[in-house]
Structure formats: structure tokens, C-alpha cells
Amino acid sequence: MRARPFGPSAVLVEVDGPAEALALAAWVRTEGLPVVEVVPAAATVLLDGTDPAVVLDALAGWTPEAAAPAGGLVEVPVVYDGEDLAYVAERWGVDIDEAVERHAATAFVSAFCGFAPGFAYLTGLPDELAVPRLDSPRPRVPAGSVALAGTWCGVYPTASPGGWRILGRTDVALWDPDRPTPALLAPGTRVRFVRA
Template identity: 65%
Template sequence: MTDVEVVDVGTRACLVEVDDAVAAASLAAWVRGAGLAVEEVVPAARTVLLDGVDPAAVRALLPGWSAERAAVPGPLVSVAVRYSGPDLERVAGHWGCTVEEVVELHTSLEFTSTFCGFAPGFAYLAGLPADRAVPRLETPRARVAPGSVALADTWCGVYPTASPGGWLLLGTTDADLWDVGRAEPALLAPGTRVRFEARR
């Protein structure tokens, strides 16, 4: 088993600390399929919160998991994007390429939703190569439009509602990211694979 740290959060919850978001996603998927009696599994960037569970049971189960265990591939969702964002040229300059090449690279990648946070329906999508990491804006925008597709560091995300934000904006989508009428309200729930498609 990969070294992990289990921190008790009261008597019926614990926080499992791991190395990175990929390990957190792998652990969360494994726990969901391991038959552990747990009410909620919440992955984050380097942790997994297990709520409604005996921490001792978690410690007993963890030797069966390793960070090398790949998560079972989730459903694939295609997101149509109008690539007309205000930061396209900034990203192109950072990557040393053209705007067209930014779009070509972004649409060639398969991203994976590793965890949700910040706002209901906002998924942190992993899959951008480390050499394509981009900085956040020094001064965040007071308002980012809903449906904005953005990059920050090696993350990609889509703003589900209007909010402040400092990520670099590539374009917009009409995809319905959060709908409480669905069985799973988040369109890009953790584990979902995501491909972006250019549209006019």
C-alpha cells in the first residue's frame, strides 16, 4: 500500500491524505467499489473525506489499495465550446504557439474530473500536460460568465454560474453543468471523462 495518512474527523468520519489529485480520485473510486459502509466519499486535490464511516474500518481496508491502481474509467461527456475567450492569445503566448494550436491541443486531450468544488457543478479537470501549465491572473475578474471554459496551472474547469475568477478563459459552452433535477446533478461528476469540441 502507498503511504497515506488517516486523520479522524470525529467518530464517524475521517480524512485520508494522499500525494495528489490522481491518487485521490483513484482512492475515492476504489472505496466506492470496495463495499465499505460509508455515507459519502468526497475527493479533493490531495485528500478524500469519508463521512459516516468508522475510521478504524478505513484503516483496516486501506492496505488493499495502492496509488498505482487505476480508477475504472467513467462515462465520457463531450462539451461543445466556442473558442472566443479573452485569454486565448495570452495562453498562446505562454505556450509559444498560435491561437489555432491552443484550440487544437485543448480539443485533442481527454480530461478527467477528479473532484468538484468552488461552486456547485464546478469540476477540477485533470489532463493538461505539466509543460502546458498556465498561471492564474494576477488580479481576478470580478465576474466570469457562466459556461466559461478556463485553465489554471494544469487544471481545466467550466464555470457553472457567474462568479469572480482568476483562471484564463478559452471560450464558452452552453452545457448544463448543474441540474438538481438529474439523478447526479453535476454533469462532470468525479470520474467523468471529458472531451472538448470546437463549435462556431
């Protein structure tokens, strides 16, 4: 872990990966550190709205081995008919049904949100199942598209450009500003994809 002041009222903490970032963000919230915003990412956590010296001292009490508590489980129904499903199956060396089963059997966790409101970067796909992004992004990916890039899984909350491999689609509302937690797949949420 490496931490340093980031402007007059924030601390940027660099960690080894998304699991540590999620664990640190959960620890900061649990410990009640005097921060306004806790923003986990792939290998950093931004702690904003605080006295950097106070937070830097408090971070000495966190160890990277601390695991994030398990979040709530959200099941996302998917129609597996994506235009890249056959490509992913071939890359994994299985038929389409087995590719769907592998994806649905994976226990995903929302590591952080970004790119668009409600877009969660989901971890859990093993390294051996990583798939490359498209060489050139599509100009429009439909809302609800369930897709892979590298070892990340995500669901596009709105139509947007994108270069991820599309496995299927869902009708689940990923972002709703009228919900108490607008992002359905907020960091820490466990996610299970099921055939619709």
C-alpha cells in the same frame, strides 16, 4: 497514503495527488466500505459517516498503484473566443488555432468538484502547458466560461468571480438538481472539448 480519524465519524486520507484521490474514492465505492459520503479533492479523500476504526483497517487493502476505472465520456462544445485565448497561445508558443487544437486534443478527467455546484477540476493538461492565474481575479466570469489555471481546466457553471484564464464558452448545463447525477462532470468523468 496517510489516514487519520477526522472527527467522530470520518477519516481523512492524504494521497500524492488527484489521480490517487480519484482512484481511492472509486475503490472505496467499489469495495462497499461502510461510509455515507466519499469526497475526493486534489490530494485528499474524506470518508464521512462511518466508524473510523473500521475504515482505517479496510484501507490496508488499497494500494496507491490502483488506477481509477475510466468513467463515461462527456463532449463539451466550446466557442473558442475567450479573452485570454491569445495570452494562452502566446504562452504555449503557438498561434490561436494551434492552442485550440491542443486544448481540444487533451483527454481531461474530472478529479473532483468544488468551488461552486457543478464546477469540476479537470486534470490532463501537461505540466509544460500550465498557465498562471490572473494576478487579480475578475469580479464576474460568465457562466459557461471554459478556463485554465495551472494544469487545471474548468467550466464555470454559474457567473461568479474568478481568476482563471478564459479560453471560450459553452452552453452545456453543468449542474441540474433534477438529473440523477446533478453534476454533469462528476468525479471520474472523462471530458473532451470540441469546437462548437
